Every structure is written in structure tokens, then in C-alpha cells.
Amino acid sequence: MVNRAYNFNAGPAALPLEVLRQAQEELVDYQGIGMSIMEISHRSKQYEQVNEETQQLVKELLQLPAGYRVIFLQGGASTQFAMIPMNLLKPDQAAAYVLTGSWSDKAYKEAKLFGEAVVAAQSSKEGLLNMPSVNGIELPANAAYLHITSNETIAGTQFKAFPATGDVPLIGDMSSDILSRPFDASQFAMIYAGAQKNLGPSGVTLVILKEELVDRFRSDVPTMLSYSTHLSNDSLYNTPPVYSVYMMNLVLKWIQKSGGLAKMAERNKEKTDLIYQVIDQSSGFYQGLTEKEDRSLMNITFKLADPEMEKQFISEAEANGFVGLKGHRSVGHLRASTYNAVPYESCQALAQFMQQFQSKHS
Structure with a gap:
């Protein structure tokens, strides 16, 4: 019997024991190829299958409609704080943010480095920690997007519903509650999440993009920080975090198998x-x-x-x-x-x- 701690870490966090055991079994020899998945080429048919299957599992679990793409990036959710305004915020626009705690605050401050960023709503600064009403969000007329953090890991607060934004793209940082509950993913133009809480080990960041966003992307973005680069290369422009994606694959299958x-x-x-x-x-x-x-x-x-x-x-x-x-x-x-x-x-x-x-x- 394995002696397992009662793991309540905020991230990196607990992984399913079933997943860890399968990874352990496959560590040295992945599916009989005589190599670990950590040793194989990311251009190999074996990894391409993992890459494609993991994308499909995300789409199935979130019941994503047609018109969405799934990519796997590096740099954690914190890199997305910069990539989002770099790709989507134009000089005549404002990025709108709902401030609910430490992580949304960091995303907002990062956006201010690239252009105008405004506070569309925020949690109360007095009393118990809380989430603002989704009905009280005020979007500027020139909003490039609205960014929310669905669950504030540090504060322990969570949105129970999401705002309707009309033609303004809704972007959600779901790093700490992705795949924890059903929701209408089609409300969002973009969802992103660091893996190390509900998806697997650290090292890979899940990004889900509505294809309509492509037309809004700026062209003056460094290659590795451009969503277009990774979309056009199916997350394989450079060497991906192979083992982290493999582990995410196993975790997604565990979620699917679990109901x-x-x-x-x-x-x-x-x-x-x-x-x-x-x-x-x-x-x-x-x-x-x-x-x-x-x-x-x-x-x-x-x-x-x-x-x-x-x-x-x-x-x-x-x-x-x-x-x-x-x-x-x-x-x-x-x-x-x-x-x-x-x-x-x-x-x-x-x-x-x-x-x-x-x-x-x-």
C-alpha cells in the first residue's frame, strides 16, 4: 500500500494516483517503442498522436462547438498575461479587466505595459473576500476584450456565472478551476490555464481560442509570443513540453472515465x-x-x-x-x-x- 500524504497544495497540486501509476509503468518504455516519451522526437508519429488526442479530449470534455482551436504553450499562465494584450490590444482600444484578487491584478498590470487598460469591475476592498456581480461590469466603448479570472486561488473566491459581453471577446483565466464543473465554454473567445492544478504537472499551458480571434491578432508580435505562430504550427513550432502534454492526456482520460x-x-x-x-x-x-x-x-x-x-x-x-x-x-x-x-x-x-x-x- 502506497503511503500518500493528504495533499492540499495549491499548485503544483495532487494528481490522480491512477494516472501516476500509469505514467510510472510507461516511463521507461512508452507503448513498446523502447524509449520513454521524454526521449522521442516531437515530430514522431507517437507524439503527434498524443498532441492531437489531447486537443480532442479538451474539446470533448468542454463540449466545444465548431470554430475553436486548442494549443499547448509554455511559460505558464503568467506569460499569457503579456501575450493577450500583445496580440489583441490595438492603439485605439482599451483592455478591460475585472479585478478579483492577486492573479487578475497581475494580468491587469501586465496589460498596462502595452496600452490602455481599464477596470471594468472589482471586488470590494472591505469586509470578506468576494466576487463582483457580473451584471455590474462596465465595458468601455472601445474595449478590445474583457478579461476575468474565474477562480482566485489565493482569495478562495469563484465566479458562479460569467458575464455576457456581446461582440466584445470574453477571455478567462481558468488556471485553478478548469474542468472542475460544466459551463458554457462558447461564451468565451479565449480560455487559458496553467496545468499544475487540475490538468497535470507544471510545464504546459492550455490555451483555447475561438478562430474568429485570428482576424483580430496584431502582426507586430515576436514569433514565439504570437498566437498565430502556434496555431499555424499546431503547437509544434518549437519543441513542446512533451512529458507535460502526455501527463495532461492521462489526466483528461481520467476525468472522462470518471464521469x-x-x-x-x-x-x-x-x-x-x-x-x-x-x-x-x-x-x-x-x-x-x-x-x-x-x-x-x-x-x-x-x-x-x-x-x-x-x-x-x-x-x-x-x-x-x-x-x-x-x-x-x-x-x-x-x-x-x-x-x-x-x-x-x-x-x-x-x-x-x-x-x-x-x-x-x-
Whole structure:
């Protein structure tokens, strides 16, 4: 029996054990070719099959209609913060951003390096962390696009619905909740996500583009930072992150085999309910950091009524096999990331530990 930690890391994060075992089996000899997938050419038929199949799996799981392309890039979601305005923001336009936390703020600041960027809506700066109403978003008349972050990993907040933007392209950073629930992907002109939370290990970034966007791309963009380069070369312009794409392939197959996005959403709600219920029923011993209606199903942020006891909580949690419960340094306190691959049993164990800790220290 493998001794597995209760992994609540925010990213890189837990991977399905089933996927890790298959990768382990295939590590030295991939499908009988006498080489690891890490050793083969990205021009080989074996890798081209992985590349094409992984693209198709993304389309199937998101039920993407015709007219969308899937590409795999490097540089993480943070590189997309610059690539988006570089490719889409023209001198007579403004990039619109909804500011909901650290990651959306970073994307907005990056856009300002390339032209005009405006705040279309933002979370309240006082009280509990929250998401702004999608009905309160104000787009400038010359908007090149509207950018949102669907789930704020650090804050622990999540959009439950997405704004209607008409002819203005909607772009979503879904790095921390991609493939965690069903949604209408056709609302978006572009979706991007770093892999290391719900898709696989770090090293590859998933980008989904509506083909209509191609006509809006600027032509004065460096080759490697141009979406057109990667679209026209099917993600194979340069050597791709072969192993990361292979691992994403296995994770997507695991999601599909497990029942798809509807089943993921059901499991994620069951898992997080266990922990949120302990917080809500603790008579203030534990306190959530977010408004209840905006709570994330991926990142649970909370604190103890006695801040000094949080260090003790972390210490005892680690001694009991729990990993990754310290909050982000910019927010502090506590955080449990409950991505798709985090087992129900891990969340159940954490809920029980939290109850025992309260009983011991009340």
C-alpha cells in the first residue's frame, strides 16, 4: 500500500494516483517503442498522436462547438498575461479587466505595459473576500476584450456565472478551476490555464481560442509570443513540453472515465462541503475568509479566531500527514486546495482533524 500524504497544495497540486501509476509503468518504455516519451522526437508519429488526442479530449470534455482551436504553450499562465494584450490590444482600444484578487491584478498590470487598460469591475476592498456581480461590469466603448479570472486561488473566491459581453471577446483565466464543473465554454473567445492544478504537472499551458480571434491578432508580435505562430504550427513550432502534454492526456482520460465535468462538480461539492460545514458549525473557532455565495470549490480559505493558534494548527496538521494548508504569504491564515484529483477521503480526514483540533484547543 502506497503511503500518500493528504495533499492540499495549491499548485503544483495532487494528481490522480491512477494516472501516476500509469505514467510510472510507461516511463521507461512508452507503448513498446523502447524509449520513454521524454526521449522521442516531437515530430514522431507517437507524439503527434498524443498532441492531437489531447486537443480532442479538451474539446470533448468542454463540449466545444465548431470554430475553436486548442494549443499547448509554455511559460505558464503568467506569460499569457503579456501575450493577450500583445496580440489583441490595438492603439485605439482599451483592455478591460475585472479585478478579483492577486492573479487578475497581475494580468491587469501586465496589460498596462502595452496600452490602455481599464477596470471594468472589482471586488470590494472591505469586509470578506468576494466576487463582483457580473451584471455590474462596465465595458468601455472601445474595449478590445474583457478579461476575468474565474477562480482566485489565493482569495478562495469563484465566479458562479460569467458575464455576457456581446461582440466584445470574453477571455478567462481558468488556471485553478478548469474542468472542475460544466459551463458554457462558447461564451468565451479565449480560455487559458496553467496545468499544475487540475490538468497535470507544471510545464504546459492550455490555451483555447475561438478562430474568429485570428482576424483580430496584431502582426507586430515576436514569433514565439504570437498566437498565430502556434496555431499555424499546431503547437509544434518549437519543441513542446512533451512529458507535460502526455501527463495532461492521462489526466483528461481520467476525468472522462470518471464521469466528465458533471461528475467532477458533484464530487468537488461533496468534498468541500465537508470542510465548509466544519467551519460554519464551529461557533467561530474557524472563520471563512470569503462571502458564502462566492466560496470556491477549489480553494478553501479560512482562519482561526485566535491567530496565534494557526501555527499550532499547521504543526499538528503536518504531524498528521496533511500538506499545503498554510495560506498564501500575501493573505496568510489557512488554505485547503481541493482540486479534482484530491480524494474525498483526504477532505474527510481534514474535516475530522479540524473537529478534533477544535475539541482539543477550545
